[in-house]
Amino acid sequence: MSAEKQIIHMDQDAFFVSVEVKKDSSLVGKPVIIGGSSDRGVVASCSYEARKFGVHSAMSSRMAKMLCPHAIFIRGNMDEYSKASHEITDILKDRVPLIEKASIDEHYIDMTGMDRFHSTEKYAHELRALVMRETGLPISFGLSVNKTVSKMATNECKPNGELNIIQPEVQNFLNPLSIRKIPGLGEKTFVKLSDMGIKKIYTLAQVHPEQMNFLLGKSGLSLLQKARGIDNSPVIPYSEQKSIGTQCTFNADSINIEMINNLLVAQVMDVAFQLREKKKLTACVTVTIRYANFETETRQMAIGYTSLDTVLIAAAKDLFKKMYNRRMLLRLVGVRLSNLVSGFEQIDLYSESQEQYSLVQALDKIRRRFGQDAVTRAAVMDIKL
Structure with missing residues (x-):
């Protein structure tokens, strides 16, 4: 019998903003937007204080200004963000058996089987503390039985949080969440399912596979699996040679x-x-x-x-x-x-x-x-x- 998977998802909290706050402590607690400030600019990232006003990444700067007129706009520096990203990856990859760099600010770590030697939750906590201590940047983590649930756990406990969802608790954790929370669910699919009255993961999880296949094809079946807490996608080893x-x-x-x-x-x-x-x-x-x-x-x-x-x-x-x-x-x-x-x-x-x-x-x-x-x-x- 194979060991139950132990997947950690680590995600930087408002990463680009955090790098800027580290440089300038006067930005702490203020609505900060990374991106061009002109009307044709786009929001690349924003602080949680700005998000409270409805600002989000990929939004036009013009709309962001309307929602949060007192926001502080910073043009940003991708070289600095990339350097910080590499530092975090270097800290993590030398201390875990298998790591995937999923994006500039998030990593998946497969700790399956390692709980024989060390509590995975405790080790994840120690890793998170080490990253914050070494880089001065905030980070959150979710721990669960697959990549989908661990990522959703991280999203629920951010900013500056930790959340462990064990197998018996997976469906109860997912059920009350909006289907919007499912990674990879696009806006068109959200609207289509919402129009059918499917707004919560609990409702989606009850849909028959044949109906999902009819509605959305293979992507619908994949979505149904995620709603039921099932995700067999592996953690892909991180390699600079990719x-x-x-x-x-x-x-x-x-x-x-x-x-x-x-x-x-x-x-x-x-x-x-x-x-x-x-x-x-x-x-x-x-x-x-x-x-x-x-x-x-x-x-x-x-x-x-x-x-x-x-x-x-x-x-x-x-x-x-x-x-x-x-x-x-x-x-x-x-x-x-x-x-x-x-x-x-x-x-x-x-x-x-x-x-x-x-x-x-x-x-x-x-x-x-x-x-x-x-x-x-x-x-x-x-x-x-």
Whole structure:
């Protein structure tokens, strides 16, 4: 008989805001919004004090100002948030058997079987205390029998909380909650189920599987399982090597720097689109070059978590410029994005203009409809390899 799963979900409390509060204690207890303050800006994160006024992430800054006119807007710094995220991951990964970095500010930890040596709840408490002591940042955790319930437990005890939901208590914990609380349940599904009178998890859990399949297909069956406290998805081991990349070998060795830079742009646009389609962010860009004599060089750069072409193109070009200084013919160039985490919705809105973000969204929409090569930059259209 296999041991009952013990899954910890650790989540930073208003992460971006917490980093800013750590730098400036005068922000404690105030409604703080991370994001552009212009009417075209977007809220990337906000403090719990701002949330009391109805402000939430992805809301327009204009609406946020209307709801909370006395809020303090901070443009934000993704490099600082990324650094803090890496520090937290480093603290956790050396002290647990299996960890998944689910996003820039949350981790899943599989402690199954370890309770033979140590109370999992006590160990989670000690880990949480260690993170807060070492980083000065608040964090909460939920502990339960799978990823879905542990995440929902965390959400219920935030901010600055701890909650352990053991197997016999799972359904009682879930039943009174709104179906909105189920991870992955989108707005359209919420409206559809609400219109049918299904607003609480208790009601959803009673629906027959055939009816859910008819209403929402496979996603409906998955939703039903979650409402019943069932989730068999594994904790996926965290690895800095998780990556998306591409490379190109030239038909003839080349020293045409303009052409190679244009190729880099095309390659970055290709992998960045793949990144966004997977709803991922990257914190590391790697460029590889191979000379005509087959000697290969690789250089990488740590960046703030992002998936925007402009940031990634600039990093790739900078790496190539620093690396290629021998004036020898090249036969290959490649780009790889690594250290990936989920977090498309936390894209670096506040360091890039809203216009840039909107442009990326529009271009991606065209690519999905007409193919990945449907749009590109003019400079890369006539590349001859």
